[in-house]
Amino acid sequence: MRRSFSIVKATALEILSEPLTLLVLLAALVLAVLAPAFHYHQFGDPTRMARDAGFSALFTCGGVVAVFGTIRSFRREIESGTLEMALVHPISRARFFLAKTAGALVAVLLFAWTVLCTTAIVFEGAAIGGRIAQRTGDIARLYGPCLAAGVGILVIPLVIAAVLNRFARFRFVLSAMTLAWVLSAVGAGLFAVLTRGDVLRLVPVAIPVLLLVSVFLSAAAAFAVRFKGHVAASAVGVLLLACLPAIGNYYLVAALSGPGGALSWGYVAWAFVVTVPALAAFLLLGVHFIDGRDIQWTA
Numbered sequence: 001m002r003r004s005f006s007i008v009k010a011t012a013l014e015i016l017s018e019p020l021t022l023l024v025l026l027a028a029l030v031l032a033v034l035a036p037a038f039h040y041h042q043f044g045d046p047t048r049m050a051r052d053a054g055f056s057a058l059f060t061c062g063g064v065v066a067v068f069g070t071i072r073s074f075r076r077e078i079e080s081g082t083l084e085m086a087l088v089h090p091i092s093r094a095r096f097f098l099a100k101t102a103g104a105l106v107a108v109l110l111f112a113w114t115v116l117c118t119t120a121i122v123f124e125g126a127a128i129g130g131r132i133a134q135r136t137g138d139i140a141r142l143y144g145p146c147l148a149a150g151v152g153i154l155v156i157p158l159v160i161a162a163v164l165n166r167f168a169r170f171r172f173v174l175s176a177m178t179l180a181w182v183l184s185a186v187g188a189g190l191f192a193v194l195t196r197g198d199v200l201r202l203v204p205v206a207i208p209v210l211l212l213v214s215v216f217l218s219a220a221a222a223f224a225v226r227f228k229g230h231v232a233a234s235a236v237g238v239l240l241l242a243c244l245p246a247i248g249n250y251y252l253v254a255a256l257s258g259p260g261g262a263l264s265w266g267y268v269a270w271a272f273v274v275t276v277p278a279l280a281a282f283l284l285l286g287v288h289f290i291d292g293r294d295i296q297w298t299a
Contacts, residue, residue: 003091004099011103014076015069016110017174025180026154028061028115033122033150037142046140048257050126051202054119055253059209062112066217070104071232074224094287101221101283105214112213114153114181116206117188120199121149123256124191127198149187153180201262208250208263208271215278216240222286 015021032054036046077100125146133140157179164170192199219239223232250271255263 004095007091007096007099008103008106011073011100012106012110013174014073015065015104015107016177017171018069018072019173020072021065021069021107021111022173022176024061024064025111025114025177028057029118029150029154029180031057031061032115032119033147033154036122036126037147046126046130046142047123050119050123050142051253051256054115054123055205055209055251058112058115058119058206059213059251061115062108062210062213063216065111066104066108066213067220067233067236069107070101070217070220071224071229071236073104074100074221075229075232078225093290097221097225097286097290098283101218101286104217104221108213108217109210110177110181112206112210114177114184116202117184118150118153120188120202121146121153121184121191123202124195124199125150127259146191149191153183153187156183201256201260204263204265204268205252205255207268208252211271211275211279212243212247212250215243215275215282218279218282218286222282222289225286225289 035053036050122142125143126140128143128146130140132138132143157176160179161170161172161176164175165172188199216236216239220232220236223235226232227235252263252267255261
């Protein structure tokens, strides 16, 4: 178990240390924070714009990190020859595959946590701004402290990570990712307390989105074991196209419409039950691929 946890940790840190992961996170935060701030006066309901921007960032950017981060991690192990070296140790191929997939999932969940917490801050800022506008008759705008918190999560980690890298030789990407995660969690927790838990209604809406992303992640892991990176990515793309009719059952941001709008936990449980077979199928496929004696690792 200690060896498996080491693989999980190493894989998560590897993906979170990728420059691509940081770039995608910055794109997600820009979409979640700045897009609503610039377009409230054009698109009507400010809370709708905030929720749509945030969950679009969560789904699209989280999916990019899940698929490409997982594929890059597996292919790096295979093409560098370190996979064979790792399997010399007393750990089965199946356990290695499952531990590495779990590490990729941990990295994606930390990424998603940052985006979701930032979305919660902006979403609450839109709600507060809307209530202020109703009382004053002004145009609905994003509440200033919430906007400042969102911009801070976008900028402060980069500045501090640059200083740590310059003077203490800390890894820039991993430091920035860690600081963004901490700042977003603290900010969302603070606003959750101040609003008596109102932002917590985003959580049940986010879980089905992350369940769908986890399916694509497990598929990417399975395909990456057998095929080259571009072929594995194409296979996941075909899977995405096949799943398009069902995505609406997982992407349910409209449930947040209106004051107090939320998704029932019963629906979340149903989504989990329906998704588990697909997730298990791709994990079993990956185990089958990595256990196959006829696999050419550089194919």
